[in-house]
Amino acid sequence: MSMTDELTLDVQALRAEFPVLGRKVHGGKALVYFDNAATTQTPKAVLDTWVDYFERYNANIHRGLHRLADEATQAYEHSRDTVREFVNAEDVREIIFTRGTTEAINLVAQSWGRSQLVEGDEILISRLEHHSNIVPWQMLAQEKGLTIRIIPVDERGELDMAAYRALFTPRTRLVCVAHVSNALGTVNPVSEMARIAHEHDARILVDGAQAVAHTRVDVQALDADFYAFSGHKLYGPTGVGVLYGRFSLLEAMPPWQGGGEMIKTVSLEEGTRFAEPPHRFEAGTPAIAEVIALERAIRWVTNLHFELLEDWEQRLLKHATERMKGIDGMRIIGEAPHKAAVISFVVDGAHSQDIGLLVDQFGVAIRTGHHCAQPLMHHYGLDATCRASFAAYNTLEEVDYFVDALQRVVTMVRD
Numbered sequence: 333m334s335m336t337d338e339l340t341l342d343v344q345a346l347r348a349e350f351p352v353l354g355r356k357v358h359g360g361k362a363l364v365y366f367d368n369a370a371t372t373q374t375p376k377a378v379l380d381t382w383v384d385y386f387e388r389y390n391a392n393i394h395r396g397l398h399r400l401a402d403e404a405t406q407a408y409e410h411s412r413d414t415v416r417e418f419v420n421a422e423d424v425r426e427i428i429f430t431r432g433t434t435e436a437i438n439l440v441a442q443s444w445g446r447s448q449l450v451e452g453d454e455i456l457i458s459r460l461e462h463h464s465n466i467v468p469w470q471m472l473a474q475e476k477g478l479t480i481r482i483i484p485v486d487e488r489g490e491l492d493m494a495a496y497r498a499l500f501t502p503r504t505r506l507v508c509v510a511h512v513s514n515a516l517g518t519v520n521p522v523s524e525m526a527r528i529a530h531e532h533d534a535r536i537l538v539d540g541a542q543a544v545a546h547t548r549v550d551v552q553a554l555d556a557d558f559y560a561f562s563g564h565k566l567y568g569p570t571g572v573g574v575l576y577g578r579f580s581l582l583e584a585m586p587p588w589q590g591g592g593e594m595i596k597t598v599s600l601e602e603g604t605r606f607a608e609p610p611h612r613f614e615a616g617t618p619a620i621a622e623v624i625a626l627e628r629a630i631r632w633v634t635n636l637h638f639e640l641l642e643d644w645e646q647r648l649l650k651h652a653t654e655r656m657k658g659i660d661g662m663r664i665i666g667e668a669p670h671k672a673a674v675i676s677f678v679v680d681g682a683h684s685q686d687i688g689l690l691v692d693q694f695g696v697a698i699r700t701g702h703h704c705a706q707p708l709m710h711h712y713g714l715d716a717t718c719r720a721s722f723a724a725y726n727t728l729e730e731v732d733y734f735v736d737a738l739q740r741v742v743t744m745v746r747d
């Protein structure tokens with residue numbers, strides 16, 4: 333942060349913390365990394381924390397009495413408390429470590445869903461969900477005879493809230509919605525959706541994969557029953573994620589995987605007594621180093637100050653949107669008024685994959701494809717889009733370089 337005229341992110345200083353941002357690709361071109369919605373890059377502090385664990389106190393957690401096991405256990409559980417504070421959960425027992433958002437959602441489906449839902453119950457899912465907030469529910473619906481109803485999306489990429497309200501029936505038990513759409517950037521009104529769900533005595537699961545690195549999340553203010561996110565979209569490592577669950581729900585949920593760590597006692601004669609949450613849901617040796625590094629990533633992003641971070645990413649989004657609109661034959665998909673720094677676009681008459689490959693030749697990493705959101709793509713009559721997504725370390729100069737490159741690519745493919 334610089335304290336000159338106004339509080340702003342010191343983006344250049346921040347960039348220096350990311351070794352990979354200094355990379356050159358394709359014959360000496362500076363890397364412009366605009367694929368942050370897929371995975372964010374990792375700052376040195378987080379990498380150092382990860383290495384430090386292996387160099388100084390690599391040990392299995394919880395059961396060991398020796399010094400290293402104690403240090404590893406403390407660091408692991410300290411991470412849980414940092415996560416609790418980060419999402420403002422009331423109780424540290426509401427934080428479960430998973431492999432990522434996908435596993436967190438599968439946990440809810442397999443544990444809460446399987447034990448609580450019965451044939452004929454209904455689940456509301458928005459059309460803009462990532463496949464990981466669709467497929468686990470389809471699998472469960474098939475198994476249990478549930479009905480899935482779809483919350484529609486309008487042309488701008490916003491959820492139709494009147495339709496949402498009208499979808500509730502006495503059988504509606506759960507709403508599944510992304511806080512922020514990975515494919516369009518739409519920020520959904522999740523706290524209002526939670527209020528409406530609760531009025532109908534339904535629960536709400538919020539997929540926060542695209543939200544936590546870009547805005548302050550407060551699960552109590554949102555009144556979410558479940559909230560899921562991944563470390564690798566939060567300047568942290570892959571292989572680790574979080575499920576927040578309201579304690580009263582977790583307490584009543586059965587385990588979904590059995591093994592070590594999740595038990596109180598095991599008897600071959602009398603069966604097994606399970607541990608309390610969160611350990612009930614963390615069978616086996618977890619990703620210890622990654623959990624500890626996630627703690628560092630959360631402190632890193634929190635230190636940026638979310639107000640400044642949001643402000644900066646919105647500037648990048650606005651500048652990119654304005655400039656991209658000047659390119660003939662290019663269409664932005666998803667123009668909700670409340671958007672995170674994600675721009676999906678298509679070029680008339682060109683395959684998104686070709687655009688992505690050509691832009692990559694300029695050193696710019698964007699993503700192309702269906703973004704694991706095929707139902708949303710079909711809503712727009714598309715198979716794929718190109719997507720540029722920004723993070724704290726991106727700059728206006730990078731945006732200009734990208735738009736100039738895109739202009740050249742579009743001219744090239746259309747000639």
Ligand code: PMP
Pocket residue numbers: 369370431432433434435462464465510512513514539541542562704
């Ligand atoms: N939900 C959303 C909105 C996402 O963007 C992603 C990752 N693209 C996921 C879920 C899945 O996350 P992960 O692969 O880390 O489990």
